[in-house]
Structure formats: structure tokens, C-alpha cells
Amino acid sequence: MKNDLIPTIDNYKEGGLEFIRISNNVGLSVTFTSLGAAIYSIKYLGEEMSLQTNDLKEFVKEGFYNGKAIGPVAGRIPNGEFVVSKKAYKIKPNEGKNVLHGGKDGISNKEFSIRSFATAEHIHVVYTYFSSYGEGGYPGYGLYEVHYILHNNEPKLKVKLLSYVSEKRPVSLTLHTYFSLGEDNLEKTTMQINASKYLDINPKDLLLKSAKDVPSYLDFRKAKPVLKDINAKEMNHGMLKGYDHCFVFDEVNENIPQVILENDKYKVDVYTDFDSVIIYSDNDAKGGKRRGVAVEPQLNPNGSRLLSRKQEFDHHITYFFTKK
Numbered sequence: 220m221k222n223d224l225i226p227t228i229d230n231y232k233e234g235g236l237e238f239i240r241i242s243n244n245v246g247l248s249v250t251f252t253s254l255g256a257a258i259y260s261i262k263y264l265g266e267e268m269s270l271q272t273n274d275l276k277e278f279v280k281e282g283f284y285n286g287k288a289i290g291p292v293a294g295r296i297p298n299g300e301f302v303v304s305k306k307a308y309k310i311k312p313n314e315g316k317n318v319l320h321g322g323k324d325g326i327s328n329k330e331f332s333i334r335s336f337a338t339a340e341h342i343h344v345v346y347t348y349f350s351s352y353g354e355g356g357y358p359g360y361g362l363y364e365v366h367y368i369l370h371n372n373e374p375k376l377k378v379k380l381l382s383y384v385s386e387k388r389p390v391s392l393t394l395h396t397y398f399s400l401g402e403d404n405l406e407k408t409t410m411q412i413n414a415s416k417y418l419d420i421n422p423k424d425l426l427l428k429s430a431k432d433v434p435s436y437l438d439f440r441k442a443k444p445v446l447k448d449i450n451a452k453e454m455n456h457g458m459l460k461g462y463d464h465c466f467v468f469d470e471v472n473e474n475i476p477q478v479i480l481e482n483d484k485y486k487v488d489v490y491t492d493f494d495s496v497i498i499y500s501d502n503d504a505k506g507g508k509r510r511g512v513a514v515e516p517q518l519n520p521n522g523s524r525l526l527s528r529k530q531e532f533d534h535h536i537t538y539f540f541t542k543k
Contacts, residue, residue, distance in 0.1 A: 226342055226371050228335055234275035239335060241342045241367075247374045247540060249367065254279060255287030255327040256346035256365035258396050263374055263540045268487065270397035270501070270511035282313070284395040287327040288346070288365045289320045290382070291357055292524065293393040293517045294465075294497065296322075297426055303358060303387050303525065310356040315424060320395075324355030326363050327395070342369045352385075359386030359528070365394075374540040382532035390526040391518045393493075394536060397501065397511035400485040405445045405500070405509045407482040412439040412496065413475065414466035418521060422457030427465055427520050437464060442479065445512055449500060461509070462500035467519055468493075473535070478514050483543060490537040491516040 229240045238259065242248040250260040259278070261269040270285060272278050278285065296318040299310040310318045320327060331346035343366065350361040366379035380392040400408060417437050419428040433440075436448035448454065449461050468477050476488035478496060489496075493516040501509040516536050518524050526532050 226337060228337060228342060234279070236275065236279070237333065239333065239344060241335075241344060241369050243342065243369050243371045243373075245372060245374050247369065247376065249369060249376055251344060251346070251367060252278075253330050253333055253346070255284075255329065256331045256348070256363075257288065257327075258286040258367075258394070261376070261396075261538075263485065264542060266401040266485070268398060268400055268485065268540060270399050281323060281328055284320060284327055286394075286396050288363070288380070288392065289395050289515070290326045290363060290390065290392040291321050291350075291355070291361060292318075292389050293320060293391045293515065294520050295319050295424075295426055296389075299356075301389055303389075306358075308356060308358060317424060317426065322355055326350075326392075331363075331365070339371070341371055343367070344369075358388045359384055361385075361388070361390075363392070375537060377535060377537045379535045380532070382526065383528075384526050385528055387525055387527045389524045390532050391520070391524045392532065392534070393497070393515045393517040395513055395515055396538075397513045398480050398487055399511040400480060400482050400487065402482060402484075403510060405512060408445045408512065409442045409481055410439050410445045410498075410512065411442040411479040412466050412498070413468050413470070413477045414496075415440060415469055416467040418465040418467065418495075418519075420459065420464060422459040425458050425463060430467055430521065433466070437466075439466075442481070445480075445500065446509070449509075460502040462498045462512070463502060465495055465497050465520060467495045473537075476539075477516070480512065480514070481543070485543060486541040488539040488541070489514055489516065490539070491535065493517055493534055493536070494522070495519040 478489040497515040499513040
């Protein structure tokens, strides 16, 4: 492709939010917001790759996680309770009896500070949030950083998720990005996941249980249409209204795509050093029209997610786009 675009960094404000838009030499442009250190838009060759909302009020409201960083703990904390060093902690529930995505004081609802810089190889945007002592019911202080690195000459966006804590606590960050790949629905989208295991899910409260072999309706080891099995009876009872499942990767290998989404126009390869991924199929879409699929790489919820003050939470996700 002819490199007729110039890497740029544009800052602007709208609806009380701070935005920054970065663009590279090969047609990849990403817009971020300070609220939740979110990806607001990903465009490749002029077409929208992510699920876009033009309603800033919808984007701002609590519980709308589209594109936002998620934490301190991604997913659900049963009954909002956890124990650290024999001491019990209680987080205020925000989904029935459970805590979803960190609770009401989760980082998706926080304003991050921002800094950005450019080099000959990439444009780097860094969002930072420092939580107060005991904020949200979690012990100690927490520092959270979301690094976005856009390569100048490749259609590639890398995300680094970092955290440091002053006291031992559970930490599991992710990014809640939906992909639409230039379409307004998933009718033409296929998905492939490097996973032969998933975590069984309780449809009454969506809490995750033990690891099992993927059944046919959850088997994406070979690419298949996202919507092919989405109406299976096992996928539609209780609170479960489609894909809201945790897949455990067969191996932690950041050199191969762990998730691949594609249609007849575009493809995105998702690389990561996380060991699992939550796939969510826009189950709350009005009228049942599924507009995109959320790919949320994260730590296996059944593993240890405790982070001590001497440790660093440091994981990454990379999105690589291709025009068909």
C-alpha cells in the first residue's frame, strides 16, 4: 500500500470527555477516551472495525463497557466476597448478588490521566489511574496503566495492561472491545479460538464453574460462523442469551493468534499472553440484532488472581487487521 498518510495525534473534547485520535501510515486510526481508558473507535481504511456508539450519554453511563478497560477484577466476583490472608472483603454488588467487572467503582467508570508521544516506529498513548486507599472496598491503593501502541507502518495496535498494588488483592484486567469489521451485524462473521476447554457456566447467575471439553456449539477450534449455534437451547436459558463464555487457550503463546474474527471484507487476529478469553456476543442488543462480538482476553478466573505489593500485573493484547 502506498504510504500517503502521515502519522498523527489529535486531541479534542466532546460531551465532557477528552478524546485522542491517532493514525498511522497504513490507514489504521484509533480514537480513545479518558473515561475508562477506552477504545472509542477503530477504523481501518476508512471503515469501522469496532462497535461504535454515537450516543455519548449511552457511552458514559455506568454499566456500558464498550471498549473500556475493566478492573480491578474482570468478570464476576460471587456474592461480592473474597478473602486475602484470612481477611474477608465485601464489594457492593452491581449485578444481583454478584460484582461484575470491578463493581460501581471499577476502573471502567474512572477518568484516567493521559500522556502521549511518537517515535519513528510507533505512536504511544498511556492512560493512568491511581485509586484511593480502600476504594470500592478493595484493600490498599491501586495503580492502573493502559498503554496503547500503534505501529506506524503496520495495521497493528498493541495494548499493555499494567497494575501495581500497595496490599495484596485480586487483580485481573482486560479490555472490553467489540468488533464489527465494517458491518452492522455478525451475519457474515466467522470466529476461531485456540481452545478445546471452556469453563462451565451457571445460567441462573452466569457464574463460572469447572473446566470442561468444548461441546459442539462452543467448538471454535476451526473457524465457523459466530451465529451458527447461537440459538442452541443450551445457550438460551436463565440469564444466558448467547455467548458469554470463558474459553481456556490450549497454550499460552503470544506468537500465534489465539482468536481470529473475519468476514468477507476484513480479518482481525488477536494475539495475547493471557491464558483465557471471554467471548460475549452483544446479547443485550435491542431487537436481538447482534452488532459485534466482544473479545476479552484475561486471566483464567479459576486460577489465582492475587497480586502482592512486590509483584507487577503486566499482560498484553495485540490486534492485527487485514483487508481481504
